[in-house]
Amino acid sequence: MSALLLFIFLFLIPIVLLLGKSRKSSKKVPPGSLGIPIIGQSLGLLRSMRANTAEEWLQRRIQKYGPISKLSLFGKPTVFMYGPASNKFIFTSDNSTLSNGQTQSIRRILGERCVLELSGQDHKRVRGALMSFLKPESLIKYVGKMDEEVRMHIQMHWQGKQEVKVLPLMKSLTFNIICTLLFGIERGPRRDELAKWFPQMIEGMWSVPINLPFTRFNRSLRASASIRDTLKELMDEKRVELEQKGANPHQDLITCMLSIYEQNNEVMTEQEILDNARLVMIAGHDTSSVLLTFLIRLLANEPSIYAAVLKEQEAIAKSKPKGEFLSWEDISKMKYTWRVAQETLRMVPPVFGGFRKTVKDIEYEGYLIPKGWQIFWVTNMTHTDGRIFPEPTKFDPTRFENQSAIPSYSFVPFGGGPRICPGYEFARLETLVTVHHLVTKFSWKLCSDNSFGRDPMPVPTKQLLVQIMPRNEV
Template sequence: MNSFITILLLIVPMIILLLTITKRRRSSSKRLPLPPGSLGLPIIGQSLSFFRAMKSNTAEKWLDQRTQKYGPISKLTLFGNPTVFISGLAANKFIFTSNSSGITSNQQSKSTRAILGDRNMLELVDHDHKRVRDALMLFLKPESLKDYVGKMDGGVREHLDMYWEGKQQVKVLPLMRRLTFDIICSLFCGFERGPKRDEFVDLFPKMVDGVWSVPINLPFTSYNRSLRATARMRKIVRNLIHEKRVQLENGASPHQDLITCLLSIRNDDNEELITEEEILQNVIFVMGAGYDTTSTLITFLVRLFANDPVVHASVLQEQEEIAKNNPSGESLTWEDLAKMKYTWRVAMETLRLFPPVFGGNRRALKDIEYDGHIIPKGWQIFWVAYKTHVDDRIFPEPTKFIPSRFENQASIPPYSFIPFGGGPRICPGMEYARIETLVAVHYLITRFSWKLCGDDSFSRTPLPVPSKGLPVQITSRKVW
């Protein structure tokens, strides 16, 4: 009996030890490593070298070198945050179906969050995101935008009369920014030309400059200038919200502009569905998005038409047919826009090669397993659009300009063409951008011809910006 107890006392600890070792091994085997790469210096990390690459238009090469060295997932420090860079079709799908993936739906960098706030669509998740998105879509959905085609048409014609007609040379990018901003001010805020709009024109570039900046708040930094511009813009928009609320109470139409539309939306208790702070932040957000992205697309279309006579001739033929069917010169209609199929395919191919939005950020809400690695809770996730846009398995001969790629969009894999995002996070202003682009191209190409004046290279700041604003020599054409 004593020998049995002795043996038992020897065996039991051994069994316990064996089970403990096995459990630890199993636990250890489940522990995935961090992605490869280096975080670099605190806060700064690789931000400065990335910004240099953006400015010299070598950011794609910069990220390609990372991918070649580390693979499709790697760690670094960007915009003051520890970051994981992911790329490819699987990464895009992961990013744009993020509601169930443990990451914020569109978490911003520290600098972007400080400038745009924490109640705009980029920050909101789940119910709050849907509530604000649905409210914005009441104004931005195609059925509503049909009513604003005439107003856009008038804005484009007025702009060309003021800034293009009678000129021998113009700089395209600043004028396209002015055009898109004037239309935004009218449709979103309801104020026309005057000191208020002029002040906005001055403030917006300063605000945008700080969005991708290193968040160091010193007087000489773009981040500091952006914060000061944002503070002034918020004051102007907040005063505007108060004015619109009074107008609405006095019987103004809820469809006169975006701010009034958002103020008019009520919940079941007849309370405003969107808070004043949410209206303020989201109006500034959509103004900023529409101001820069659409103006960049139109600018690159002007650049394309100057460099590619075949595409130019085909777009001109399509637009002249529409103009000839409108001899009285009335505003373009929704039906006219539907006929601009080739023009919009050209625009989409331009977006594939030169996406205005280079990439974006998310943030992990918990430890996430992705591609055999751990993305730690709180870390930033950085994605880019170009990787799938130039993937020859998706777009054969990706460096060639082939608008016919988009004749059958159903053949393009989901989450591979993402200039407007994808899935539940697709840009709510996509249809607005399409209408504005088509209206602008129609009048530009039927009223003027042009040729480039010198260099047409560009850099990213972070949007693609042509050298010297893309100066062109212009000649007036026959107006049908």
């Protein structure tokens, strides 16, 4: 008996273990190459983004390797996935499979406690705090204030001008709206200080995370630290206002986050407030300014669509006493204008894509994706798929008349599922109020070509220089 046990131990058990190991490794990682350590394919992707050929760059990967392939981006082994099913897997997988995990450059610039990085109960708690301020029921109170900001902007930067550069003006507008509505920062030295550091913080978001002097990443880290210090001062002031002066908890986003408690009376941490304030600054500033810029560009190329938007907006203007601010009811009437904005988002999504991270070895579509690898998805890959959106290069707002006809997880400019951007309604409100005033006060034509690159947001040639002509006010 002892000899038999010895035989099993010495010969059969190693064979069983070997077979088990073989079965475990029978799944292969996706095809592709990780390239040069740390750098990988990062520079190739960034170059193609700046040349506006990133989709072609990725299509070549798809043709060579299929819809799932491995590469290395921003210092991490990565799996690129493409298609509605992949989008659904990425957006709906819980934190036992995929965790929020941005690139090292984004994580270090925005901080490790922003909602992009959190998972599970922490993600739910912080997202809930953001949503308590950004949900439609809360935004109703801010329509008039946003209207006032847009009118002031147009009076200062558009009226009396013959030509304007649209992108910097839209960035200025959205930055001022964020400062006023989200942070309660009045015009003055503090806002000017943030305006100085803000572009530098953004420029290194997608960069190789090598922290050497004179690199984009280094400049972004220093700018992020300066913004954090400014927001820390602001947060301390608002804490005093809240605790000693009885400030309205919903007067701005930071005050709202300071006042949020969960059932266990756990307040948001200081780091969470500061990290998410920087995230909201970037999300509310860049996505909206890019959407507005390219919406103006596309309306200049589509006279019939411009005329239809104008008709809808003039009807709203004529229904109101002269000078009265827009209301939430007016916003709800701008259905065609929002379909035009959605088609703009389909053709030129401000966010190129995003990342999540595997928390364990997972199998997907017959491949093994090891624990700790990044999952990379790209917005425009389904937006320009002719099987999903026929004639994808044609600007056609009627695609969005019947939202249910669009396959799930195909139109994803704001992400999808439980991780859809919490600022979606804020961006919608900001866009519609701005378009209302622009189309009822001006017409315009392009002074530059239609080309653009990504850095990492879309940037049109000459920052979209347009000639503007005033209209007779309604």
